[in-house]
Amino acid sequence: MSIVRETDTGWQSGMAKSITFIVTKDCQLACKYCYLVGKNVKERMSWETAKAFIDYVLSREDEFREESVVWDFIGGEPFLEIELIDKICDYLKLRMFELNHHWFNSYRFSFSTNGINYHTPDVQAFIKKNREHLSIGITIDGTEKKHDLNRVWKQAKADENGIIHPSERGSYKDVVRNIPLWLEQFPNAGTKVTISSADIPYITESVLHLYSLGIHQVNINVVFEDVWQEGDDLRFEEQLMTLADEIIEHGYYRDYACSFFSEHIGKPMDPERDNQNWCGAGKMLAVDAAGNLYPCTRFAQYSLRSKKALIIGNIRDGINYNLLRPFLTLDRTTQSPQKCLDCEVASGCAWCQGENYDAAQTSTIYERSTAICLMHKARVRANNYYWNKLFRKLELEGRREEYENNKRDVKPEIC
Amino acid sequence: MMQYLVILLDDTSVSYCHADNPYSVRRLIGLNDLRAGILFAMKQNLMIQFVYPDYELPQEYLDLIDTIDHHDIKPWYAGASPADVTVFDKSVLAGVSPVNQGVAVLRLTKAELFENVEAIGKILLKMQRLNIVVTDIETITDEELKSYAAVLEGLASVLKDEYLAGRMPQLNLLTDRMMLDRPNHCNAGVENITLAPNGRYYLCPAFYYSNPDDSIDPQDIRNQQLLRLDHAPLCRHCDAYQCRRCIWLNRKTTLEVNTPSREQCIVAHTEREASRQLMAAIREQAVFMPEVEIKELNYNDPFEVRKEW
Numbered sequence: 087m088s089i090v091r092e093t094d095t096g097w098q099s100g101m102a103k104s105i106t107f108i109v110t111k112d113c114q115l116a117c118k119y120c121y122l123v124g125k126n127v128k129e130r131m132s133w134e135t136a137k138a139f140i141d142y143v144l145s146r147e148d149e150f151r152e153e154s155v156v157w158d159f160i161g162g163e164p165f166l167e168i169e170l171i172d173k174i175c176d177y178l179k180l181r182m183f184e185l186n187h188h189w190f191n192s193y194r195f196s197f198s199t200n201g202i203n204y205h206t207p208d209v210q211a212f213i214k215k216n217r218e219h220l221s222i223g224i225t226i227d228g229t230e231k232k233h234d235l236n237r238v239w240k241q242a243k244a245d246e247n248g249i250i251h252p253s254e255r256g257s258y259k260d261v262v263r264n265i266p267l268w269l270e271q272f273p274n275a276g277t278k279v280t281i282s283s284a285d286i287p288y289i290t291e292s293v294l295h296l297y298s299l300g301i302h303q304v305n306i307n308v309v310f311e312d313v314w315q316e317g318d319d320l321r322f323e324e325q326l327m328t329l330a331d332e333i334i335e336h337g338y339y340r341d342y343a344c345s346f347f348s349e350h351i352g353k354p355m356d357p358e359r360d361n362q363n364w365c366g367a368g369k370m371l372a373v374d375a376a377g378n379l380y381p382c383t384r385f386a387q388y389s390l391r392s393k394k395a396l397i398i399g400n401i402r403d404g405i406n407y408n409l410l411r412p413f414l415t416l417d418r419t420t421q422s423p424q425k426c427l428d429c430e431v432a433s434g435c436a437w438c439q440g441e442n443y444d445a446a447q448t449s450t451i452y453e454r455s456t457a458i459c460l461m462h463k464a465r466v467r468a469n470n471y472y473w474n475k476l477f478r479k480l481e482l483e484g485r486r487e488e489y490e491n492n493k494r495d496v497k498p499e500i501c
Numbered sequence: 502m503m504q505y506l507v508i509l510l511d512d513t514s515v516s517y518c519h520a521d522n523p524y525s526v527r528r529l530i531g532l533n534d535l536r537a538g539i540l541f542a543m544k545q546n547l548m549i550q551f552v553y554p555d556y557e558l559p560q561e562y563l564d565l566i567d568t569i570d571h572h573d574i575k576p577w578y579a580g581a582s583p584a585d586v587t588v589f590d591k592s593v594l595a596g597v598s599p600v601n602q603g604v605a606v607l608r609l610t611k612a613e614l615f616e617n618v619e620a621i622g623k624i625l626l627k628m629q630r631l632n633i634v635v636t637d638i639e640t641i642t643d644e645e646l647k648s649y650a651a652v653l654e655g656l657a658s659v660l661k662d663e664y665l666a667g668r669m670p671q672l673n674l675l676t677d678r679m680m681l682d683r684p685n686h687c688n689a690g691v692e693n694i695t696l697a698p699n700g701r702y703y704l705c706p707a708f709y710y711s712n713p714d715d716s717i718d719p720q721d722i723r724n725q726q727l728l729r730l731d732h733a734p735l736c737r738h739c740d741a742y743q744c745r746r747c748i749w750l751n752r753k754t755t756l757e758v759n760t761p762s763r764e765q766c767i768v769a770h771t772e773r774e775a776s777r778q779l780m781a782a783i784r785e786q787a788v789f790m791p792e793v794e795i796k797e798l799n800y801n802d803p804f805e806v807r808k809e810w
Contacts, residue, residue, distance in 0.1 A: 396756065408764075412757040415734040415807055420759075447723040450757060452732070 228292020276303030351434025368413020384440025
């Protein structure tokens with residue numbers, strides 16, 4: 087098969103509307119760090135719901151004025167519903183054409199998959215059919231040991247409520263076999279790695295392992311949830327410094343990127359000039375199997391531990407725009423505690439609006455969770471070490487200017 | 502800074518604000534709870550506002566109430582004793598003729614308001630101050646907004662004549678914006694809290710009416726900063742100073758206490774514009790508050806221009 091066009095997850099960033107179909111809440115895996123606490127085998131989207139949602143969105147061009155659209159498919163594992171997805175995408179293309187919609191020829195289909203079904207005929211046929219408008223990210227966490235620490239198969243049977251639970255069987259081998267095919271089709275694709283407390287000792291070897299698989303872009307982040315143990319920040323810093331040494335010593339910085347290291351992070355932020363929200367919740371739109379609409383998938387009930395789902399409408403009655411006003415007026419300073427506003431290394435410290443909502447003392451999206459505070463500071467220290475060491479090396483080799491002209495620019499990944 | 506404690510003396514105490522009181526069965530606050538509330542107010546240096554039901558309280562309650570400086574908010578009914586604030590409902594429109602009152606609250610639905618402009622104008626003339634509370638304002642449509650503007654225009658005409666005659670009755674919807682040079686928000690949870698008949702504290706009576714489990718710890722209000730103006734991204738830029746910025750309506754309509762609905766904003770801006778026009782009309786015939794300027798705006802909802810801030 088021919089190489090699929092460049093897949094840039096930041097495609098039309100800022101100008102594109104992200105619209106997500108939660109096609110299923112089922113998954114082959116039951117990853118231990120997964121924020122989807124309510125995954126189940128029951129809630130699968132019907133064609134009727136998907137079609138009604140598409141008709142709702144495409145008939146309201148005046149409400150959805152963004153230049154472009156990313157039709158995102160998420161689960162659970164979206165490729166479990168490849169037949170439905172194929173039908174959805176065909177219908178989207180047909181209707182955008184028939185309506186002469188401004189999104190026709192300015193759209194992408196985007197997937198985050200566990201990669202297990204990537205090689206199957208149905209998925210491959212879908213890729214072939216839609217290759218000009220496709221972004222696919224496969225999640226692989228690193229070495230077999232690191233990957234299998236969290237990314238395990240679910241138990242064969244769900245519980246009496248349909249909720250799925252983890253088994254002991256890791257999924258590394260089932261995913262890694264599809265990486266060569268994926269990279270052949272999407273050579274510039276990146277993977278997304280998630281770090282929880284137990285993963286810290288494996289960060290360095292995992293990133294290097296992903297590089298060795300041919301993955302040039304490793305997007306990596308620590309979980310936003312409050313899972314961190316005392317001393318994790320120091321262990322994290324140590325791992326990142328080891329990783330920095332490896333990347334610099336072996337010259338990986340020339341052709342590979344790891345999002346942990348960025349020149350843009352670790353600076354103070356101006357309360358007025360740098361006051362934008364980090365998260366895109368509210369600018370996005372998600373729909374689930376019941377036809378309920380959300381400002382982001384993270385506000386669906388299966389994503390929430392302790393709060394009620396934040397539903398902003400449904401496919402029959404449409405969006406209640408009053409419920410979007412808090413999202414669209416959110417700024418950094420209003421939701422941040424004073425320690426964040428005073429922080430000397432604030433830039434690049436991320437948050438997830440859904441996790442903020444879930445962790446808040448009251449039912450609000452305006453209380454920023456600071457569970458990652460120490461981890462961010464550790465990252466900044468290691469990041470400073472990385473750049474100081476790299477730049478000194480380049481200076482001594484007389485190649486600083488050459489590097490600056492050719493470097494891969496890794497910007498903080500904004501949700 | 503906390504300044505007031507509102508004490509609902511009975512489950513049927515009169516509602517003086519947006520939320521309807523759903524309780525119809527009498528239940529007096531326990532004497533011990535009332536005593537504890539008064540003690541709390543004394544120690545926190547809070548002025549108490551007692552809210553009464555439409556019947557005479559037992560003597561032991563009256564005696565206890567009389568142990569502290571306070572304000573009384575009472576429903577109007579035949580034989581009611583005088584109050585600092587008297588609350589009327591639509592029955593006052595049906596020919597009941599209240600004697601000259603100090604401060605009055607008139608609670609009406611949109612429909613009742615739209616149909617009774619003339620009667621309201623007459624009531625206004627009998628009061629030093631009238632606060633009109635439209636109880637279903639959060640459902641106002643664009644079409645109804647035109648009717649609302651027409652009501653304000655009618656009442657402004659009454660006020661203009663009064664002001665030019667040297668009398669200055671106050672109507673919250675029209676004269677507050679002319680008189681205020683800063684917001685006059687309700688500030689529930691920041692400047693006042695409420696003790697309900699169940700002995701628990703709430704941000705305001707509406708939170709008790711809508712969910713008795715929604716109580717607060719008066720010494721430790723969680724996310725209290727979100728109740729303050731500086732944590733309200735839209736309102737902190739707004740100069741519709743007469744708006745009460747009702748946090749209960751905010752939460753009801755947008756799920757956030759610090760964010761108003763579109764309906765609240767367009768109503769407040771319609772009032773602001775009517776105030777501006779009233780001021781201009783008075784100034785056509787007399788010198789009137791020359792130091793005050795209400796600028797003309799090209800929007801009705803600050804949300805529309807949020808990116809310009």
